[in-house]
Amino acid sequence: MSKTPTVGFISLGCPKALVDSEKILTQLRSEGYEVSPSYQEADLVVVNTCGFIDAAVEESLDSIGEAITENGKVIVTGCLGAREAEIRARHPQVLKVTGAHALKEVMAAVHEHLPAPHDPFMDLLPPQGIKLTPKHYAYLKISEGCNHRCTFCIIPSLRGDLESRLLSDVLLEAERLANAGAKELLVVAQDTSAYGLDLNYQTDFWKGKGRKTRFYELADALGELGIWIRMHYVYPYPHVDAVIPLMAQGKILPYLDIPFQHANSRILKLMKRPAASENVLQRIKAWREICPDITLRSTFIVGFPGETEQEFTELLDFLSAAQLDRVGCFPYSPVKGAVANELANPVPEEVKQQRLERFMAHQAEISADRLQQRIGRIETVLIDEVVAEGAIARSKADAPEIDGQVFIDGATHLKAGEFVQVKLEEADEHDMWGHLF
Numbered sequence: 001m002s003k004t005p006t007v008g009f010i011s012l013g014c015p016k017a018l019v020d021s022e023k024i025l026t027q028l029r030s031e032g033y034e035v036s037p038s039y040q041e042a043d044l045v046v047v048n049t050c051g052f053i054d055a056a057v058e059e060s061l062d063s064i065g066e067a068i069t070e071n072g073k074v075i076v077t078g079c080l081g082a083r084e085a086e087i088r089a090r091h092p093q094v095l096k097v098t099g100a101h102a103l104k105e106v107m108a109a110v111h112e113h114l115p116a117p118h119d120p121f122m123d124l125l126p127p128q129g130i131k132l133t134p135k136h137y138a139y140l141k142i143s144e145g146c147n148h149r150c151t152f153c154i155i156p157s158l159r160g161d162l163e164s165r166l167l168s169d170v171l172l173e174a175e176r177l178a179n180a181g182a183k184e185l186l187v188v189a190q191d192t193s194a195y196g197l198d199l200n201y202q203t204d205f206w207k208g209k210g211r212k213t214r215f216y217e218l219a220d221a222l223g224e225l226g227i228w229i230r231m232h233y234v235y236p237y238p239h240v241d242a243v244i245p246l247m248a249q250g251k252i253l254p255y256l257d258i259p260f261q262h263a264n265s266r267i268l269k270l271m272k273r274p275a276a277s278e279n280v281l282q283r284i285k286a287w288r289e290i291c292p293d294i295t296l297r298s299t300f301i302v303g304f305p306g307e308t309e310q311e312f313t314e315l316l317d318f319l320s321a322a323q324l325d326r327v328g329c330f331p332y333s334p335v336k337g338a339v340a341n342e343l344a345n346p347v348p349e350e351v352k353q354q355r356l357e358r359f360m361a362h363q364a365e366i367s368a369d370r371l372q373q374r375i376g377r378i379e380t381v382l383i384d385e386v387v388a389e390g391a392i393a394r395s396k397a398d399a400p401e402i403d404g405q406v407f408i409d410g411a412t413h414l415k416a417g418e419f420v421q422v423k424l425e426e427a428d429e430h431d432m433w434g435h436l437f
């Protein structure tokens, strides 16, 4: 029988630090790790440090040094962790440094360097967890909550402010999903581009390399998995521009789901939209110059309180100028508790419906035209399903459930999760048809 993974633990500092130690030890034991008082028996050592006074700092640094000499594999947590540079200057070999109260970070580091033991009951669960999506794609949630206060939305009051997951935690999940057969990860959050802001973009370690917990670094690291990475719910902040070259290089999919909600600046301000003052058209133009194949998906609200006919027409003009590929539209609906419900001049229901129809008809022509431009091209598609008539796939331009599909008549020998090359031959305003190339 193989040895149970064993963790050594050194707990320094005050009662608050002790409570943190207890929590980590409880978690380790509940996951089936052994805990040992001996450096030699342990497979790695966690040192919970104190940084209160100079003497405590010295004692902590000495304990880390001793653990490195005696064991070699050391994870540092606790108050001194806030001074990571100081620790790494003295002990560059430490595997991971976290601050105090960092149970999740410590456990993520333990999992990375010492995988959890086999447990016949727990192992009934696959390492990637239980997924409701087909095996070949999965959603990857990188944060909870939202720091914005869009006036039509009550999510922040339900889910609180932005709370990002650590980069290593997200990447570990992404890697497990890829190992379990996912060919595509859909990165989601309320505001994906704000990722890491609440953590001050803290540096985290993944595969021995320090990287910031930030949107660009996340996209870059996910791009190394070699599967499709699709970004959803991104806002048009200037820092988003930096990921477009990753799309041009083929590291992540050339696809941005970017909910603009409106184009008129007065309405955007009334909505309190993030990045409301950015020049979106200019930005889109620049993105297309860097990555001509980029697919842009967005959603809009029509009939927002106070929206005039002129402001609505400005939105239609924006659609003509922006030439977005995929667009969803909703008539404004007053969610209970939303600030926007108090705004003056609500738009009558029938006007909202008319605007919705005009909007959809206007965009349908644009979407159809965008798809026509791809006819004749040979593209890689991912098979979602095989039915009696053939295979149903998606191109890089299509997210599951919300975008279109690519139908390959007769290709019943294919399997879900396979990538194939298709020559595109026909399109309507939503879907495409092609044959295997």
Ligand code: SF4
Pocket: 146, 147, 148, 149, 150, 153, 154, 155, 156, 190, 191, 274
């Ligand atoms: S709509 Fe606005 S407030 Fe609501 S989750 Fe999205 S960005 Fe946050």
